[in-house]
Amino acid sequence: MRRVIRGGTLIDGTGRAPVENGYLLIDDNRIQRVDTARDGFSQEAVDRVIDASGQYIVPGIINCHDHLEDRRSYGPWQERITRPREIMLLSAVRAALVSLQEGITTVRDAGGFSSRYLKHALELGLILGPRFKTCIRPISQSGGHGVPLSIEADGPDEVRKTARKLLHAGADFIKCMASGSVAQATAKRRPGPQLSVPEMRAAFEEAHKVGRPTTVHAHLPEAIQAAIEAGVDAIEHGLFIDRPTADLMAKQGIYLVTTLGEPKVSAQEGREWRRPAIQVERAGSVTDAVLDNFRHAIEAGVKIAIGTDVMGQIVYEMKLMAECGMSPMDVIVSATRRGAEILNLEHEIGTLEAGKAADILILAHDPLQDLEAYSQVKLVIKDGKVIDPAALEQLVGEPLRGYLVDHGRLLAPREFPV
Numbered sequence: 001m002r003r004v005i006r007g008g009t010l011i012d013g014t015g016r017a018p019v020e021n022g023y024l025l026i027d028d029n030r031i032q033r034v035d036t037a038r039d040g041f042s043q044e045a046v047d048r049v050i051d052a053s054g055q056y057i058v059p060g061i062i063n064c065h066d067h068l069e070d071r072r073s074y075g076p077w078q079e080r081i082t083r084p085r086e087i088m089l090l091s092a093v094r095a096a097l098v099s100l101q102e103g104i105t106t107v108r109d110a111g112g113f114s115s116r117y118l119k120h121a122l123e124l125g126l127i128l129g130p131r132f133k134t135c136i137r138p139i140s141q142s143g144g145h146g147v148p149l150s151i152e153a154d155g156p157d158e159v160r161k162t163a164r165k166l167l168h169a170g171a172d173f174i175k176c177m178a179s180g181s182v183a184q185a186t187a188k189r190r191p192g193p194q195l196s197v198p199e200m201r202a203a204f205e206e207a208h209k210v211g212r213p214t215t216v217h218a219h220l221p222e223a224i225q226a227a228i229e230a231g232v233d234a235i236e237h238g239l240f241i242d243r244p245t246a247d248l249m250a251k252q253g254i255y256l257v258t259t260l261g262e263p264k265v266s267a268q269e270g271r272e273w274r275r276p277a278i279q280v281e282r283a284g285s286v287t288d289a290v291l292d293n294f295r296h297a298i299e300a301g302v303k304i305a306i307g308t309d310v311m312g313q314i315v316y317e318m319k320l321m322a323e324c325g326m327s328p329m330d331v332i333v334s335a336t337r338r339g340a341e342i343l344n345l346e347h348e349i350g351t352l353e354a355g356k357a358a359d360i361l362i363l364a365h366d367p368l369q370d371l372e373a374y375s376q377v378k379l380v381i382k383d384g385k386v387i388d389p390a391a392l393e394q395l396v397g398e399p400l401r402g403y404l405v406d407h408g409r410l411l412a413p414r415e416f417p418v
Contacts, residue, residue, distance in 0.1 A: 065307025
């Protein structure tokens with residue numbers, strides 16, 4: 001099927017200046033031509049013309065850090081991690097639909113019990129959702145961050161073997177836990193380093209052998225530096241990064257996947273989502289420092305991509321990045337092109353260029369004037385498939401707030417301690 005989008009202002013994700021009266025010719029799932037409507041539109045046969053006049057044409061968003069099975073779910077970690085695996089998978093399916101509705105056409109999932117099966121279902125076309133890339137599960141030291149979701153491994157040989165198994169199972173990238181959680185942090189205490197350089201290096205060598213990218217969960221400068229020494233490609237979070245570490249990342253071309261909204265939303269809404277009081281308090285104690293630290297990465301010229309983690313929201317994350325000093329255009333590049341680069345898919349997605357997959361959004365308002373424009377997505381095209389976000393919204397259920405499934409019985413919040 002051949003379709004034309006014409007008449008809108010084109011922001012292609014490369015960082016180049018917008019083009020008014022843009023024209024895109026889509027053939028099946030590929031962008032065949034990008035031009036201006038004045039120069040490009042002719043009498044060539046097309047099946048559908050999408051008039052974007054007065055609107056804005058942008059690439060689909062690439063969310064580089066999500067956990068779809070845990071997306072904005074209720075309760076403490078210890079409770080959420082014990083949910084039946086079937087409920088986790090169905091929660092992930094719902095989150096995939098919500099992601100599309102929000103204009104997210106690619107998700108890089110940073111680990112989940114159901115991630116492997118969601119990946120297969122999406123690739124087989126059994127369900128509708130964004131393009132989905134996953135590490136399946138992270139690798140952690142014994143008793144380290146993310147256990148029991150993380151796979152525990154100690155010593156280079158164990159870590160290497162675990163990485164090989166994950167790659168064999170279909171992992172699109174390898175993720176190691178280089179430090180503890182921000183939930184352990186306070187204004188005076190920071191989460192310490194975990195996996196060692198030799199351990200991480202073993203995992204990264206296996207990934208790079210088969211052309212797969214690597215990343216680490218890391219907050220502290222020393223954990224980030226250890227991961228860089230081990231050969232990592234990207235850093236998740238980096239919430240306590242300092243300027244020397246940011247300079248090192250910029251020099252070596254290491255990407256930062258920012259998740260600024262996670263601690264901020266946890267501090268503001270954590271009690272509503274039944275997060276433990278101590279987690280809410282700790283998140284509140286570090287939010288200002290996190291935003292200040294992120295400015296080191298901006299000033300150093302680190303290549304930045306965007307992520308939501310569990311509690312964050314994509315538009316809020318974009319606005320926080322701009323609040324810290326990034327221009328709206330740079331934020332858009334972070335949410336599109338940079339994500340494609342991290343996934344080694346820059347030849348396929350991330351920008352609106354001829355030959356690439358047709359992952360396209362039409363926005364009602366100008367995101368270069370106000371990034372809140374991303375909250376009004378009028379049309380989503382994912383891999384050439386046209387999706388009406390308003391119609392999709394009607395199909396997505398709203399979860400009962402705070403309920404649990406326990407041994408086949410639905411428990412109301414009043415039936416268990418908060």
